[in-house]
Amino acid sequence: MRTYKRKTNRGSTSKDVIDRACQQVIFDKKSINSTAKQFAIPYKTLQRHVVNMTKKIEKNPELSKSESTLDSVGYKRNRQIFSDEEELALESYLKKAADIYYGLTPYETRKFAYEFAKKK
Helix, strand or coil, X not given: CCCCCCCCCCCCCCXXXXXXHHHHHHHCCCCHHHHHHHHCCXXXXXXXXXXXXXXXXXXXXXXXXXXXXXXXXXXXXXXXXXXXXXXHHHHHHHHHHHHCCCCCCXXXXXXXXXXXXXXX
């Protein structure tokens, strides 16, 4: 597996910070621009999350301030098939096979991963 080195810090604002900023805008009636500057979040990003949280609150009006949080923030993994636990299990099996000199070729590894996904 290759190691990726991140080149920018885009999309790295934590979910907690975005939630607090959105709650200030929605519940405390602060402006998006001043809140974005206060939390060092891009204006458009905060605006998008405020709209999403407002829609979520409109769908379920009995949500309190502490219960209203966003589902996800930042970039998502592309086409993730396995959960983190399944990926670790597959990785440990492949490492164990390589340790006992039964290493699989890249083609065989992909084929094995496909069969593993079908079983799951």
